[in-house]
Amino acid sequence: MTYIQLEQVSFSWPRGEQVLKDINLAIEKHDTVALMGPNGSGKTTLGKLIIGLLAPSAGRVLLWGEDAAKYSLAARGRRIGYVFQNPERQFFASTVSEEIGFALKLRGMSPEEAEKRVGEMLGLFELEAYADTFPFNLSQGEKQRLALAAVFALNPEFIILDEPFSGLDWLRKQHLLAMLARVGETGVGYLLISHDEEMCARLCSRVLHLEGGELR
Amino acid sequence: MKDRQDFPDVRTLLAVVLAITSLAIAINDSRWLLLLLAITLACLLAAGVSLKLLLRRLRRYRWLFFIIALAQSLTNGSGRALLAWRGYVLLSSGGLLGAAAALLRIAIILAAVGLLSLKDYQQMVVGLTQMGVPYEFAFMVLLAVRFIPVLMEEFRDSLAAIELRGVDLKAIPLKDKLRVYSYLLMPTTAGALIRSRRIAVAMEARAFRAYPRRTWLEWPRLIPWDWLIIVLALGGTAGVLYLKIRGVIA
Numbered sequence: 500m501t502y503i504q505l506e507q508v509s510f511s512w513p514r515g516e517q518v519l520k521d522i523n524l525a526i527e528k529h530d531t532v533a534l535m536g537p538n539g540s541g542k543t544t545l546g547k548l549i550i551g552l553l554a555p556s557a558g559r560v561l562l563w564g565e566d567a568a569k570y571s572l573a574a575r576g577r578r579i580g581y582v583f584q585n586p587e588r589q590f591f592a593s594t595v596s597e598e599i600g601f602a603l604k605l606r607g608m609s610p611e612e613a614e615k616r617v618g619e620m621l622g623l624f625e626l627e628a629y630a631d632t633f634p635f636n637l638s639q640g641e642k643q644r645l646a647l648a649a650v651f652a653l654n655p656e657f658i659i660l661d662e663p664f665s666g667l668d669w670l671r672k673q674h675l676l677a678m679l680a681r682v683g684e685t686g687v688g689y690l691l692i693s694h695d696e697e698m699c700a701r702l703c704s705r706v707l708h709l710e711g712g713e714l715r
Numbered sequence: 716m717k718d719r720q721d722f723p724d725v726r727t728l729l730a731v732v733l734a735i736t737s738l739a740i741a742i743n744d745s746r747w748l749l750l751l752l753a754i755t756l757a758c759l760l761a762a763g764v765s766l767k768l769l770l771r772r773l774r775r776y777r778w779l780f781f782i783i784a785l786a787q788s789l790t791n792g793s794g795r796a797l798l799a800w801r802g803y804v805l806l807s808s809g810g811l812l813g814a815a816a817a818l819l820r821i822a823i824i825l826a827a828v829g830l831l832s833l834k835d836y837q838q839m840v841v842g843l844t845q846m847g848v849p850y851e852f853a854f855m856v857l858l859a860v861r862f863i864p865v866l867m868e869e870f871r872d873s874l875a876a877i878e879l880r881g882v883d884l885k886a887i888p889l890k891d892k893l894r895v896y897s898y899l900l901m902p903t904t905a906g907a908l909i910r911s912r913r914i915a916v917a918m919e920a921r922a923f924r925a926y927p928r929r930t931w932l933e934w935p936r937l938i939p940w941d942w943l944i945i946v947l948a949l950g951g952t953a954g955v956l957y958l959k960i961r962g963v964i965a
Contacts (some may be wrong), residue, residue, distance in 0.1 A: 515773075552875055572879055573881055574883070575879055587902070587906070589879075590876075591877060591898045592901070601877075606882060635902075
């Protein structure tokens, strides 16, 4: 059973502009895949189609061997983590700790367990000093780390990361690279959407190129 | 400054929207409202506005339509009783007509506003300024209007972000659901504040209000067709309102 599969997937915006054309793709659970391509080539759209933020105009997205249309956003989110291109878009709590622990509590974890998990994530993603900081006040690099920590806290089987290196300087990129390498070591697969060739080559075992809405 | 003709002018569109929405509010008779809706749709088609997009927009307000229609039919007990319970009229012919009029009224207003989609933000600011609205005020109002869909999108994104963390909003208890929705106000408000601050800085950096007068790149001019439409729209509205006052139409 293929973990994520796209069969002849096409996507057009309601006004008719075609973004993706006949995409066929298979990703296994522990794969570390990079999706590269120029701006506007449809990389983010492809990620959103997999996670369910968009629905294909034609073709099928299959998750865990079944048509993804039957899974709600929450059902997909329980197994696949999604880190937005702009991390601010996924923040909704008033402190860094709360941001990481919010969904844990709502998903039934006891407060003690949730607190322990939050502590682990703060440590893993080097955010201890900002535990009580308002997420919007963090730097871009810290926001990226928080977005990753909040998703990783939920023990996802797979993560989709949309342009995690954008807006980061060389040092911050190296930092995030080390974090992602750590994530990879835990056996969690990921789809890295980026146009940073060096990072993709260092982090992923497979690199896909998207151009003009088609996989090359 | 370029003297330009751009038919239909913003002022023409605003006059038409003002005429249609005023009539939609003033008229109560469903038959006249139906006629007004037909005229509005004809205007949209003539202006090249996609009715498909309009229908999609109207669909977003379906719950509002339903609630207003329900409230009208329950609170307006005039006419023949169609459904009653222990002497209390739940549905009457007057209530049904009232609900139909309310639905038509909202549909007309939403459709008429669609005419303004023909112009971009900058053209609207120029148009309002030409009508005598102070530039700063026109700019501020349109800036705020432009942000409404952005804020709505952010709210939807935050909702999606919560669901993507595996939280099934339909399945969680009401108490938690309320907590989640109260949380959603935070990123939306914070995002709006942060963006306003950035825009204020960007505007000042571009010397907003630094000089007493400003130069316009384009200054559209009304052509005879614009004048004809404005006169017809405003004159027609005045005529219908006169008939309404005289009691010829309800």
